[in-house]
Amino acid sequence: MQKLSEELKNRAGQRIVDPEYLLFEAPREKVFMTGSEVVKEAVKRASVDASVSYPITPQSEAAHLIGELWVEGYVGVYFRGESEFGVMSELAGCAMAGARTITTTSGPGTLRAMENFPMWAGSRLPIQLVLMARGINSPLSIQPDDLEVSFLLDTGCMIWYAENAQELFDMILAGFVVAEQPDVHVPVVNVINGFFISHTRESVMLPPDDIALPPYNPYKAPMPPIDMEMPPGRFLRDPFVMKSNYISYATHTSWQFEVRAAIERARPYIKKYLGSLIEEFGDPEAEIVLVSAGTGAAQSKEAVRLLEDEGVKAKVVKLRTIRPFPINELREAVKNAKVIFVPEFNVVGWLEREIRRYLYKHSDAEIIGGPRVAGGMTMPPEIIVKDVLNYLGKEVKHVY
Amino acid sequence: MTEIKRKRVGIRMPAIGGQGAVTAAHIIATAADYEGYYAVSNPFFGAEKRMAPAESYARIGLEPIFDRGEVVYPDIIMVFHPQVITMGKSYTMPFYSGIKRNGLIIINSEEDLLSKEDREYLESLNVRIFSFPATQMAAEIAGTELATNMAMIGALFGITRIVGTEAIEEGIKARFLKKFVASGGTASLDSALERKFKKKLELIEKNVNTAKATYELGLKWAEEHGIEPFLPRPTAKV
Numbered sequence: 001m002q003k004l005s006e007e008l009k010n011r012a013g014q015r016i017v018d019p020e021y022l023l024f025e026a027p028r029e030k031v032f033m034t035g036s037e038v039v040k041e042a043v044k045r046a047s048v049d050a051s052v053s054y055p056i057t058p059q060s061e062a063a064h065l066i067g068e069l070w071v072e073g074y075v076g077v078y079f080r081g082e083s084e085f086g087v088m089s090e091l092a093g094c095a096m097a098g099a100r101t102i103t104t105t106s107g108p109g110t111l112r113a114m115e116n117f118p119m120w121a122g123s124r125l126p127i128q129l130v131l132m133a134r135g136i137n138s139p140l141s142i143q144p145d146d147l148e149v150s151f152l153l154d155t156g157c158m159i160w161y162a163e164n165a166q167e168l169f170d171m172i173l174a175g176f177v178v179a180e181q182p183d184v185h186v187p188v189v190n191v192i193n194g195f196f197i198s199h200t201r202e203s204v205m206l207p208p209d210d211i212a213l214p215p216y217n218p219y220k221a222p223m224p225p226i227d228m229e230m231p232p233g234r235f236l237r238d239p240f241v242m243k244s245n246y247i248s249y250a251t252h253t254s255w256q257f258e259v260r261a262a263i264e265r266a267r268p269y270i271k272k273y274l275g276s277l278i279e280e281f282g283d284p285e286a287e288i289v290l291v292s293a294g295t296g297a298a299q300s301k302e303a304v305r306l307l308e309d310e311g312v313k314a315k316v317v318k319l320r321t322i323r324p325f326p327i328n329e330l331r332e333a334v335k336n337a338k339v340i341f342v343p344e345f346n347v348v349g350w351l352e353r354e355i356r357r358y359l360y361k362h363s364d365a366e367i368i369g370g371p372r373v374a375g376g377m378t379m380p381p382e383i384i385v386k387d388v389l390n391y392l393g394k395e396v397k398h399v400y
Numbered sequence: 401m402t403e404i405k406r407k408r409v410g411i412r413m414p415a416i417g418g419q420g421a422v423t424a425a426h427i428i429a430t431a432a433d434y435e436g437y438y439a440v441s442n443p444f445f446g447a448e449k450r451m452a453p454a455e456s457y458a459r460i461g462l463e464p465i466f467d468r469g470e471v472v473y474p475d476i477i478m479v480f481h482p483q484v485i486t487m488g489k490s491y492t493m494p495f496y497s498g499i500k501r502n503g504l505i506i507i508n509s510e511e512d513l514l515s516k517e518d519r520e521y522l523e524s525l526n527v528r529i530f531s532f533p534a535t536q537m538a539a540e541i542a543g544t545e546l547a548t549n550m551a552m553i554g555a556l557f558g559i560t561r562i563v564g565t566e567a568i569e570e571g572i573k574a575r576f577l578k579k580f581v582a583s584g585g586t587a588s589l590d591s592a593l594e595r596k597f598k599k600k601l602e603l604i605e606k607n608v609n610t611a612k613a614t615y616e617l618g619l620k621w622a623e624e625h626g627i628e629p630f631l632p633r634p635t636a637k638v
Contacts, residue, residue, distance in 0.1 A: 032433050032574070143444075144469075163466075196468035200442035201426050203433055298466035378444075378469030 010047045012074045014212035019177045023170060023273060026207035033204060035197035038165040039104065039130055040065035041206055042172035043075065047215045049099035050077040052087045057142040058194035059104040059132040066102070084109040088116035088129075095125035096232060098218030098225040100176060102127070106194055107134035107141075110148045120187040121156025121259050123232035124223050126179035126216075127187045129157070130172065132194040133294075133345075135375055143376020144193040144295065149322070150350035156259040157187040158266060159323040160274075161293040165204045167320075168192055174273035176213060182220045184266045186259060191322075193295040193345060263324050270321060277326035280333055282308075282315030287338040288388060289365070291330070291355055293319045295379070296343045302381035303343075307388060314388065322351075327358045337365035339391060343384055347374045404502050408461030409562065409630050410471040413552075414490040415480030418450040420549035423575060424478075425456035427553055431571030432460040435563040436634035440465045444491070453489040460562060462635060473498045475630070476560070478552050479507040480534075486513060496522060503527045504630075506555055506618075508534035508548060530559060530621055534614065541613055542606040554611035558618025560630035565615055569608050576604050 008016040017026070022045065033041075039062040043051070051070070053063035070078030077094065081087035084105050091101045105113060110131060120127050135141025136148055152159055158179065162168040171190045179188040192198065218225045226233050240248040240255075270277055279297075282304040290300035297318035307314045317333045319326055334340060340363075342352040352369035359367065371387050373379045389396045411428065415421030422443040429441035443456040457471045470491065477496055483489045485507070492498065496505060496518070503525065507513065510533045514522075522529060532555060538547035550572070557563050577600070 032430055193468070195442065195444065200440055200468060201429055202440045202465075203438075295468045298468055301466040378472060380470075380472040381467060382473060 008214075010212050010215055011076060012047075012072075012212070014045070014047070014210055016047070016214050017211045019173070019213055019273065022207055022211060022213060023173055026211060028205035028207050030203050031206055032201060033165065034061075034199055034201050035165045035168055035192060036061040036065060036199070038169045038204055039172065040069060041209070042169045043102060044069055044209055045207065045212045046102070046173055046176055047100060047212045048075045048102055049216065050091070050094035050101045051075055052079055052081045052090045052094070052103055054081050054084050054087045054105070054109060056084070056106050056109040058134055058198045059106045059109075059130070062104045062130065062132065062198065066104070084113035085116065088113040088120070091127050092116060092120055092123065092125055095120075095127050096123065096226040098216070100180070100216035102130065102172070104130040104132060106132045107136050107145075107148055111136060111151065114151065117152060117155035117157055117187070122255065123236070124185045124221070124259070124262070125187060125232075126176070126185050128172065128175050128179065129187065129189045130168075131189050131191045132198045133191055134194040141376045142194075144195050145345055145374045145376060146191065146193060146294065147346040147348060147350075147374070149191055150346070150348060152189055153323060153350070153354075156256070156263070157189050157323065158263055158321070159189050159191060160321050161191045161319060162197065163294055163298050163318060165197060165200070165202055168197060169204060169206065171274065173213060174270075176216070177273055178266050178269040180216055180220075181266070181269050182222055184262050184269060185222050186262045186266075191294060196295045196298075267324055270324070274320055276329065277319070277321045277324070278329045278333060279318040279320060280315060281318065283313040284315065285336055286313040286315040287336055288312065288314040289317055289334050289337040289340045290314065290343060290384065291317045291319065291334070291340055291351075292343045293322065293351060294345070296345055296351075299379045299381050300343055300384060303384035303388070306381055306385045310385070310389065310394070312388065312392065312394070319351075322354065325354060325358060330355070330358060331362045334359065334363050334365060337363060339366045339368065341368050341370065341384065341387060343370065343379060344372045345374065345379065347372060404628065406475065406631055407463060408459060408465065409475045409560070410473065411458045411460070411476045411478065411556070412471040412474040413456045413458075413478045413480060414484045414495055415454050415456070416450070416483060416489055417452045417454045419454070419480045420546065421454055421456045421480050424549040424553055425458045427568070427571040427575050428458040428556065429460070430574045431557070431563045431567040432458070434570045435567045437461060437562070437631070438463060438465050440467075442468065444470055453484075453491060455491050460631065462632065473500055474503065475500050476504045476506070476556065478556060479505065479509070480548065480552060482507075482509045482511075482513055485509075494518065496527070499525065499527055501525045501527075504559060505529045506552065506559070507531040508552060510536065528625065528627060530555065530618065532614070532617060537614060538610050541610045547607055547610045550607045550610040551614045554614030555618040558615035559622040559627060561619070561622070562629070562631050565612050568611050568615070572604055572607050572611070576600055576607070
């Protein structure tokens, strides 16, 4: 592949390299930037063909920055849609025509666009959405709250969840590579908690910006670029349901199963490009386990440190992917657990539901859904520590 | 007094919209990063507008920082505007809620704004209070009240000695030589600033001078009051 790397350049004149080289081998330099700025840096190195945007806090800056990349020649097509529904529909058109596409949205924007996500998945379009989770109205909140993720769980999209700007950068690049595998070929949603990552400035290691992912090859797609006689074009103009018979419904069913199976087939690729579907932090043998994702995992890591100061052994199991769900990884990671806490940034506890579902009859641990904050609240690690100490019947003294 | 061992400092900056507390947090974290610490900064605000409460945070430490969002239990609180105290323009009431033992409060005010009860509570936690006219000093040195945030940054690092003036200068340069700024509001504010100062470099110099002057002021006060540096020197990080 090295020879290829020396010869091929993308539209921006960047040298095309293997994804493995870009993600793992290329020398990296430290920069100090926000999550929104990191989205730009990732897209810059991703040979993106098309992006459509619509402003909504907290993702507006990232969307704007992708527009700057279009001005600079790194992104082929960029425009503002008429709404989030328009954005997601227009991206589908771009993807059906064989383009690598990415966009960003948040909260109410996600819900407005909702009809499109199962359509993306059913049409087997490897579109990438960076979801900067925020509250869903009403009452109005522009602040982090990840309730919206629960609406996406069964759309047929992969759902990945980044903890910080570094992971977001790597997941955006890996996201394209995994989503575009011929035997996967479904959309990928990379979730972060808005503000906590988008607006937070931290150090990030970046590879050089004169190298980029190989361009998307639509001829490797399981379905051809748009063609009205073949799926997805065929079933958009002439859906199975129009036949109104048993076999047409059964075809629809098998198609839906196939989309879910495609997500399952992503597992080995995710392991290859993200290392693992989970990350563990703290005492590997601990009987107290905090299972969370994104900022919930970040706060849990701080809580594990505070608990260590109190002489309590604990560990965090951070879920990097929600779809596919790391079923075996989670079961293995909690095999010593006596109690599992699930800290979340929403009121409904959608992650707790997922964990209960996959641990049913696979763990004797007590599962406690909490602590939970929502609407934009911060989750100080001290409140996680307080819940754990209360459970253990220990004195809570870390809060002054 | 027992020796204070900190591995991390959490800073909360209650301010009012337009004072540059978000910029201050970014400069503080950038300077600490330059010095070799782990650092993270983030703002927290509702719909942005002038004179409404706005708050930002910085975390500086010797080990990787995972913590995000509001600093609920701060080591340091920097009050950017008297209205934080007098009109309750703060995300927390009282503004010092959650402050840790042996903490520090820096207040931009010429007058003593704290009640007897406030002082007694803060004294019980051995919290030190440094009040100084940051806005007035900014107007005198930089020629604009918009440099209030620079005056606050200088005082913070003078008292805590987490970074020196070279790192502050790097942090300021990183902010103002950056091509892109966060939002339409920030962009127009920046262009207003640029018109006022004519040239960016002149702006940086005035900002740096303001921060250096208040650094000296803070350093002198800390030495007079026997305040030890807030953090050990950073160890080599990856």
